[in-house]
Amino acid sequence: MISGIFHSTYEQDMALRHTHAQKIRLAILIVFLLVFPFLANRYYLTLANQIGIAVIGAIGLNILVGYTGQISLGQGGFMAVGAYTAGILTARMGMPWWASTLVACFVTAGVGAAFGLPSLRLKGLYLAIATLAAQEIILWVVTHWKAVTGGVDALVVPNPELFGIRMNTDFNFYWLVWALVILVTFASVNLFRTRFGRAFIAIRDQDIAASVMGVDLFKYKLLAFAISSFWVGLAGALTAHYRSIVTWERFTIDVSVLYLAMIIIGGLGKITGSYLGAIFMTLLPAVLSNLGRVVKGVFPGVEGIIPFIQQATFGLVIILFLILEPEGLNKIWKNIKDYFRLWPFSY
Amino acid sequence: MPSEFTSTLNSSTLEAGQTQLKIDGLQLNFGGVAALYNISLEVKQSEILAIIGPNGAGKTSLLNCISGLYHPQRGKITYFNSSEHEMTHMKPHQIAQLGVARSFQNIELFRHMTVLDNLLSGCHIHMKTDLFSSMLYWGKAQREHIQFRRFVEDIIDLLEIEAIRYQTVGSLSYGLQKRVEMGRALAMRPSLLLLDEPMAGMNSEEKEDMARFVLDINEEHGVTIVLIEHDMGVVMDISDRIAVLNFGQKIGEGTPDEVRRNPVVIEAYLGEEHSPYPLRSKL
Numbered sequence: 001m002i003s004g005i006f007h008s009t010y011e012q013d014m015a016l017r018h019t020h021a022q023k024i025r026l027a028i029l030i031v032f033l034l035v036f037p038f039l040a041n042r043y044y045l046t047l048a049n050q051i052g053i054a055v056i057g058a059i060g061l062n063i064l065v066g067y068t069g070q071i072s073l074g075q076g077g078f079m080a081v082g083a084y085t086a087g088i089l090t091a092r093m094g095m096p097w098w099a100s101t102l103v104a105c106f107v108t109a110g111v112g113a114a115f116g117l118p119s120l121r122l123k124g125l126y127l128a129i130a131t132l133a134a135q136e137i138i139l140w141v142v143t144h145w146k147a148v149t150g151g152v153d154a155l156v157v158p159n160p161e162l163f164g165i166r167m168n169t170d171f172n173f174y175w176l177v178w179a180l181v182i183l184v185t186f187a188s189v190n191l192f193r194t195r196f197g198r199a200f201i202a203i204r205d206q207d208i209a210a211s212v213m214g215v216d217l218f219k220y221k222l223l224a225f226a227i228s229s230f231w232v233g234l235a236g237a238l239t240a241h242y243r244s245i246v247t248w249e250r251f252t253i254d255v256s257v258l259y260l261a262m263i264i265i266g267g268l269g270k271i272t273g274s275y276l277g278a279i280f281m282t283l284l285p286a287v288l289s290n291l292g293r294v295v296k297g298v299f300p301g302v303e304g305i306i307p308f309i310q311q312a313t314f315g316l317v318i319i320l321f322l323i324l325e326p327e328g329l330n331k332i333w334k335n336i337k338d339y340f341r342l343w344p345f346s347y
Numbered sequence: 348m349p350s351e352f353t354s355t356l357n358s359s360t361l362e363a364g365q366t367q368l369k370i371d372g373l374q375l376n377f378g379g380v381a382a383l384y385n386i387s388l389e390v391k392q393s394e395i396l397a398i399i400g401p402n403g404a405g406k407t408s409l410l411n412c413i414s415g416l417y418h419p420q421r422g423k424i425t426y427f428n429s430s431e432h433e434m435t436h437m438k439p440h441q442i443a444q445l446g447v448a449r450s451f452q453n454i455e456l457f458r459h460m461t462v463l464d465n466l467l468s469g470c471h472i473h474m475k476t477d478l479f480s481s482m483l484y485w486g487k488a489q490r491e492h493i494q495f496r497r498f499v500e501d502i503i504d505l506l507e508i509e510a511i512r513y514q515t516v517g518s519l520s521y522g523l524q525k526r527v528e529m530g531r532a533l534a535m536r537p538s539l540l541l542l543d544e545p546m547a548g549m550n551s552e553e554k555e556d557m558a559r560f561v562l563d564i565n566e567e568h569g570v571t572i573v574l575i576e577h578d579m580g581v582v583m584d585i586s587d588r589i590a591v592l593n594f595g596q597k598i599g600e601g602t603p604d605e606v607r608r609n610p611v612v613i614e615a616y617l618g619e620e621h622s623p624y625p626l627r628s629k630l
Contacts, residue, residue, distance in 0.1 A: 010493045010496045010497055010500075011493060013496065014489075014492060014493060014496055186482075187482035187483075188482075190481060190482050190483065190484035191481055191482050193481075193484060193492065194474070194476060194481035194484065194488065194492060195468075195470075195471050195474040195476065195481070196478060196481050197481075198460070198464060198467060198468045198471070199468070199471060201457060201459065201460060201464075201468075202457050202460075202468050202471075204459075205456075205457035205458050205459055205460065206455045206456065206457055206458070208416065208439075208455060209451065209455035209456070209457070210457075210468075211416075211438070211439040211440050211443075212414050212415075212416070212439050212440075212442075212443055212448075212449055213443055213448075213468060213469055213471050213472070213531070213535065214440050214443030214444055214471050214472035214535065215440055215471055216438075216440045217440070223478075227478075269459070
């Protein structure tokens with residue numbers, strides 16, 4: 001048991017991890033990520049890849065909503081921008097997948113910043129409605145601008161290859177997506193150790209005080225939209241290359257709500273929360289449908305209503321989280337850690 | 348950078364006694380109500396100027412005009428620091444960049460940050476690292492960050508808040524929050540510090556502490572301070588000059604002794620010293 005954490009240099013004081021337990025946990029996580037693809041079958045690899053994409057998208061949304069306090073319902077639209085930009089550049093212009101992914105990130109950042117313009121005047125629910133407009137406008141453009149996007153028809157993207165290796169097999173894509181997850185995490189965690197991240201949190205907590213401290217509200221709100229959308233665009237572009245097919249149905253308002261649910265359940269304003277939320281919300285439907293398959297054998301009549309039960313359970317879980325642990329899974333995880341840090345004593 | 352920081356919290360380049368802030372014929376209207384009417388005031392380098400007056404007199408409105416949260420309809424605010432800056436129509440963040448820092452009447456800290464992060468966020472205008480290096484947090488970015496961490500420790504030391512460094516601000520007592528808020532303003536290395544009721548709602552011991560900090564900041568670091576305060580004992584004790592507002596107009600200005608004897612001020616705000624029922628005498 002430790003009696004406290006004592007630092008003798010400022011470097012130690014500013015470090016992200018202080019205790020052995022923290023370092024060991026990180027090491028275990030890394031080993032797990034490295035070993036997992038060799039042990040898992042295709043089903044679990046697919047889930048892991050979906051989680052990876054969701055984590056990137058959730059970190060992006062969390063930067064905007066959780067850290068900067070600008071509620072956004074435009075997540076699906078921004079993902080669509082990333083997916084279609086990457087898809088079109090690769091499918092129609094023959095750009096390599098990695099280049100189109102990078103371009104897609106910048107394009108989405110630009111589009112995100114443009115739709116962030118109302119944020120200087122609008123706050124809270126009003127901004128939410130403005131970003132909802134972004135969602136609808138983007139999807140409308142996607143489904144009606146036939147010459148470029150192909151309209152409601154699916155856009156087929158060629159398989160991504162790197163040095164002659166096909167990247168979108170589940171096993172190969174796993175390494176790509178999780179390397180990017182780690183990159184995004186690294187960059188985002190560091191962002192919130194420095195003036196940019198602190199300015200974002202300052203805007204969320206007390207925007208007037210932030211402006212008096214020298215934070216240019218307009219610039220930093222747009223920057224939050226841009227950085228957030230950059231990651232969201234990455235998640236969209238990865239979806240396009242992974243699935244090889246881009247359709248507008250994958251980026252509806254449901255996606256925006258799903259991602260909002262992820263970061264609320266995971267924990268607003270916490271990178272770990274984005275992880276936990278993305279894992280939870282990706283696994284929940286999978287667990288529910290597996291459960292449905294088991295129950296189907298026991299109660300034959302139940303088969304027809306299983307999809308509805310899944311929807312209802314989904315909603316129920318969100319409501320329960322909001323009531324029982326508003327700070328999300330991240331808080332539960334913290335409580336567990338606190339409990340074991342002092343174990344076997346109660347305080 | 349670190350040596351420059353540790354020497355002083357004051358970033359002003361003026362000599363003590365030079366005019367630092369000049370307010371000229373300021374008028375601020377809200378609809379048909381004149382919140383401020385023809386206010387002219389000068390603030391000199393390294394003095395403590397107190398602004399007093401009854402509730403609703405326009406004291407906070409005046410501070411808000413100085414820090415750019417309100418923009419007056421008429422009049423001019425000029426700020427001197429190495430050169431002359433007309434800041435009547437500047438945005439708050441531009442005024443902050445000139446070195447004008449402030450605290451608020453109702454605490455406006457960043458509630459979910461730790462004390463340390465609140466203080467570091469006060470250093471925002473001095474931090475130079477670009478976005479990309481910030482995300483890498485390597486080499487220069489890290490070194491800069493550690494320098495500011497060290498600088499902030501001086502403020503923690505000055506304000507005696509060592510014990511609460513890592514605590515989230517929202518969980519602190521009112522008095523400590525007020526102290527942290529002053530620290531955050533100090534972290535800007537201000538040339539002019541505006542304090543809006545720094546001692547409101549404190550017990551006498553906390554008030555004494557706060558008064559001591561204000562004097563330390565002023566005497567040791569030479570920071571010019573403009574403060575709004577209702578506790579006349581404190582105001583008379585620590586300020587060099589006092590300006591009195593009533594119904595948006597300046598009705599008096601001078602040293603504490605002059606203001607204490609000014610009949611207009613006594614009538615409007617201070618009341619008769621010897622009368623047990625100051626209101627009754629007016630009936």
